[in-house]
Amino acid sequence: TQLLEQSPQFLSIQEGENLTVYCNSSSVFSSLQWYRQEPGEGPVLLVTVVTGGEVKKLKRLTFQFGDARKDSSLHITAAQTGDTGLYLCAGILPPSSGSARQLTFGSGTQLTVLP
């Protein structure tokens, strides 16, 4: 069982549509990150959220950290073909967990934006 569950696993939409990807857990995280990975490349960090309820915007991308720091969402407005890729959330557990220095990744959402 994944500590971080992402949904949907696959998403195929038309250019111009909006979409939301979810990252959920029963565990509390100190912070949560979102990455995008393209074929043949490593993940690229998009954003880090650290405060419960925090909202960050990066152009057409909006990231939200849940109030209880157990979940996060990524919303893309007016998707473009260049947004195609594998979106990964990754959390950092609190120091009390003994795993505070490692990223725990979600299962990923494969997004395809069609022209």
Added chain:
Amino acid sequence: KAGVTQTPRYLIKTRGQQVTLSCSPISGHRSVSWYQQTPGQGLQFLFEYFSETQRNKGNFPGRFSGRQFSNSRSEMNVSTLELGDSALYLCASSWSGGPPHEQYFGPGTRLTVT
């Protein structure tokens, strides 16, 4: 600034062999982490090295090992390869003093075990 580099990019090995993968972090970064990425398990943490010392370790068997050199370059070794070790191996570097775990990933080494 040059990014994280990994060599080789592709590797084909036979069951039972061993393999060594190399990672050169971004200049100035002292922490190097290794991850295994497979379609079934996703991205899983292997270990992290900081100042030549293993600082954290994931749940992988002892066949997986690593080390870090004084120039922060890191290698990971997998002995007695199994078919299930076929994966994309990613390394990530971070300054380890900035925002929480802001890691920069390399392009990965694609290992195929036959």
